[in-house]
Amino acid sequence: MTGTSSSESSTSGTLDVLVVGAGPTGMLLAGDLAAQGLSVTLVERRPKETGNMTRAFAVHARTLELLGTRGLADELIATGTLLTRMRLFGRLSLDLSRLRTRFPYLLITPQYEVERLLERRARAAGVTFRYGTELLGLSRSADRGTVTAGIRDTEGTRSTLEAKYLVGTDGVRSAVRHALGLPFPGESVIRSIVLADVRLAEEPPSLLTVNGVGDAFAFIAPFGDGWYRVMGWNRTRQASDSDPVELDELRETARLAFGTDYGMHDARWISRFHSDERQVPAYRTGRVFLAGDAAHVHSPAGGQGMNTGLQDAANLSWKLAAVLHGHSADPEALLDSYHAERHPVGTKVLRASGAIIRLAMARTPLQRAVRTAVTRLLSVVRPASDKAIGMITGIGISYPAPRGSHRLTGTRAPDLKLLEGRLHDLLGDGAFTLVTPPDAPTPETPVPLVHAHWTGDRTTTLLVRPDGYIAWAGEHPDPEALRHAIAR
Numbered sequence: 209m210t211g212t213s214s215s216e217s218s219t220s221g222t223l224d225v226l227v228v229g230a231g232p233t234g235m236l237l238a239g240d241l242a243a244q245g246l247s248v249t250l251v252e253r254r255p256k257e258t259g260n261m262t263r264a265f266a267v268h269a270r271t272l273e274l275l276g277t278r279g280l281a282d283e284l285i286a287t288g289t290l291l292t293r294m295r296l297f298g299r300l301s302l303d304l305s306r307l308r309t310r311f312p313y314l315l316i317t318p319q320y321e322v323e324r325l326l327e328r329r330a331r332a333a334g335v336t337f338r339y340g341t342e343l344l345g346l347s348r349s350a351d352r353g354t355v356t357a358g359i360r361d362t363e364g365t366r367s368t369l370e371a372k373y374l375v376g377t378d379g380v381r382s383a384v385r386h387a388l389g390l391p392f393p394g395e396s397v398i399r400s401i402v403l404a405d406v407r408l409a410e411e412p413p414s415l416l417t418v419n420g421v422g423d424a425f426a427f428i429a430p431f432g433d434g435w436y437r438v439m440g441w442n443r444t445r446q447a448s449d450s451d452p453v454e455l456d457e458l459r460e461t462a463r464l465a466f467g468t469d470y471g472m473h474d475a476r477w478i479s480r481f482h483s484d485e486r487q488v489p490a491y492r493t494g495r496v497f498l499a500g501d502a503a504h505v506h507s508p509a510g511g512q513g514m515n516t517g518l519q520d521a522a523n524l525s526w527k528l529a530a531v532l533h534g535h536s537a538d539p540e541a542l543l544d545s546y547h548a549e550r551h552p553v554g555t556k557v558l559r560a561s562g563a564i565i566r567l568a569m570a571r572t573p574l575q576r577a578v579r580t581a582v583t584r585l586l587s588v589v590r591p592a593s594d595k596a597i598g599m600i601t602g603i604g605i606s607y608p609a610p611r612g613s614h615r616l617t618g619t620r621a622p623d624l625k626l627l628e629g630r631l632h633d634l635l636g637d638g639a640f641t642l643v644t645p646p647d648a649p650t651p652e653t654p655v656p657l658v659h660a661h662w663t664g665d666r667t668t669t670l671l672v673r674p675d676g677y678i679a680w681a682g683e684h685p686d687p688e689a690l691r692h693a694i695a696r
Contacts, residue, residue, distance in 0.1 A: 222354055223247050224532050226371035228343050229378030230254075232264075232319065233500030233517035235326035235335075237375060239278075240525035242333035244638050246532055249336040249369060251359060253378070256339035264319035265429060265437045266511030269304070270602025270620070272311035273676065274522050277635045280325045281311070288317025289432035291415045294600070300583040302597050309603055310623050310632070314416070316429045316437075319514060343383040346374070348494060355495045373528055375497045377517070380484070382502035388493050394486030394558075397507050397565060400446045402458045403439050404478035405431075409471020417466065423571070424464035438462065438472065439508065443571070453480045483507040483565070485558050491520075491547040499524060504554035509564035510600045512557050519602060520550050526638060526674035535655040537695040549607045560599050607677060614681035621672045627661040634658050635676055640694070643670040651687060653694050 227238045230252035238250045267275075267284065275281040291314040294302040305312045331337065344358040344366065355374045360366045376384025385392060408428075417428040423443035430436050440461030447453075455478060459469040487504040491497060500517030524546045531539040567579045586593045598604020609618035624631040626643060634641050639656035645667055650659040662668075671680040671693055680693030 221247075221370075223249050223369065223371035224373070225528060226251070226355075226357055226369050226374045228252075228357070228374065228376050228384050229382075229500070229502065230323075230327070230337065230339070231377060231379065231500065231517070232322050232326055232514050233521045234375070234377035235323060235330050236274075236278075236518050237377060237499065237521035237525050238335045239326060239330035239333050240521070240638065241529055242330060242335045244525075244529040244533070246529060248334070249338060249371075250330070251338045251341040251343065251357075251369070253342045253383075254339065255362065256337075264322075264511070264514035265316055265431070266515070267315040267317060267322065268511065268515045268601040269307050269309045269311045269313070270605065271515045271518050272315060273309060273623070273632060274518060275325075276310065277632050277676065278329065279636065280329065284317060284321060284325055285315055287321040287432075288315050289415065289430050290315060291429075293414075294416055300586055302586070302593060302600075304597060304601065306594065307597065307601060307603055308622055314511070314601075316416075316431060318431060322514070343378070343387065346384070346387040346496065348496070353495075372532065373495050373497070375499060375524065375528075376502045377498075377500045377521070379501045380486075380505045382498065384496065385488060385498055385502050388496060390488050390490065390493065390498075392486045392488055394484055394505075397483050397485050397562060398441060399482040400448075400480060401439060401441050401483060401508075402453055402461065402478065402480055403437075404455065404458055404475045405435050406438055406455070406458075406472045406476075407434060407474045408436050409473065410468070412466075412470055419465045420567075421465050424461050426462045426465035428462075428466075428470070435476070440465065447480060449480050449482055451480060453478055485562055487551075487554050487558060491551055492543060497524060497546065499550075503550075504558065506558045506561040507565040509561045512561055512600065512602075515602060516554065516557050519553070519605075522675045523550055529638065530655065541696075552608075553605055556599065556605075614683070616668075616670065616678045616681040619678055621670065621676050621678050625663055627663055628658075629660075631660070631672065632676065634660055635672070635674055638674045640674060640679070641670075641672040642690075643668075643672065645669075648685065651690060651694075653691070655694060657694075 224246040225241050225248050227234045227250045230250050234250055238248045242248045272281045275284060292305045304314055340362040342360045344360055346355060346357055348355045354370050354372055356368050356370045358368055376382050378384055412428055415430060426440040428436055428438050438458060440458050442461045445457060455475045459472050462469040485506050488498055491503050499520040527542050527546055530536045531542060536542045586596055607618040621631060639658050641658045641660055643660050646661045667683060669682045670678055673679045682689060
């Protein structure tokens with residue numbers, strides 16, 4: 209850990225969890241843990257008053273389900289625009305209304321709206337926020353079973369925070385990842401992407417407009433308040449991130465991709481960036497975890513970045529809470545399952561977003577022929593388009609199940625109608641939910657459990673995790689197998 213100085217002090221008391229990074233991933237995680245009665249501090253390098261005109265703008269169906277269980281989805285939906293179709297490469301249109309969910313659409317809203325609601329929830333749950341606080345280094349104590357973070361505030365005062373667990377949600381340049389000495393292998397996929405929020409004199413024909421032609425591709429999405437998020441890339445205009453950028457450059461790219469710039473004007477902000485595909489090899493190192501962009505980063509194609517991070521947080525939070533409350537029979541195996549489940553998902557997202565961006569950048573006749581073939585396949589073969597929609601929206605993501613498990617084990621639980629109400633509403637308190645026939649007794653368990661019942665004559669028993677995935681299922685009553693599943 210970084211050395212101390214005369215102005216360094218130690219913060220007394222051991223936290224349950226220290227979260228580093230106050231983006232959406234960190235705030236969802238911290239709020240979940242605090243809502244379970246755990247002591248949580250969230251530190252963020254940026255000052256609180258720093259503006260955050262962030263890149264993310266899309267909230268997919270699976271993320272809306274997670275926000276819905278936390279009572280935030282409806283309020284967030286009111287801030288944006290709903291899209292029932294995603295149009296790619298001009299001809300391909302993916303119909304999101306086919307999704308079997310309460311949220312069969314894509315929500316276009318600025319990331320700062322997501323952060324606003326998550327911060328409010330986290331503060332109400334008791335999370336301590338420390339903005340303007342930089343992580344200097346980490347040290348771990350096997351004897352004490354803790355990790356200690358060296359930090360420095362904006363006045364240069366150094367101190368330490370001790371916690372039982374630490375989670376780095378501090379973005380692509382993660383100080384936590386660097387402190388652990390973990391590699392971040394991968395490559396730059398695309399350079400000199402121009403991003404801006406603008407006004408348009410002409411409304412595009414589609415709510416979500418994406419197209420690639422020759423040496424350029426561009427993207428336009430409405431926020432619903434008169435502002436549009438525009439992204440453009442021009443193969444002939446490559447520059448470094450630090451080079452100045454003007455709206456005329458983005459106008460030119462839009463005209464190449466769409467044939468018009470729709471009268472772009474009054475950019476409230478504009479920037480240039482590059483896009484990498486990288487993934488850390490280990491999401492867990494002892495008592496330290498990585499989530500969100502600190503663990504994986506990819507192209508913005510498909511709008512999956514923020515969504516994947518929020519789903520990381522939902523997966524990890526209940527596992528940390530179960531271990532800290534002493535509810536897990538095998539704490540190490542439960543915490544290891546975070547990497548085992550989420551690392552493959554991160555890999556799939558990298559591949560999916562990479563495929564989209566490469567198809568959009570198609571230049572040679574062969575590449576364009578491949579794009580045409582993929583477009584035709586997804587347009588006419590419904591199982592293929594359903595799989596693509598499930599991956600992009602998160603609805604189709606499942607986790608590995610033990611050999612011999614019921615076919616539902618590891619899959620996302622739909623929002624079932626039960627005697628006690630909708631399943632996703634019952635998941636809001638962070639407990640497991642057991643779904644059984646009406647006459648089944650409530651089992652004695654060492655963990656918090658909500659017992660709900662089918663409205664009809666189904667005999668299937670489901671044990672649903674707090675993050676909405678099915679931990680165990682059986683077609684006939686099997687108390688011993690259920691007890692074993694709960695303990696595991």
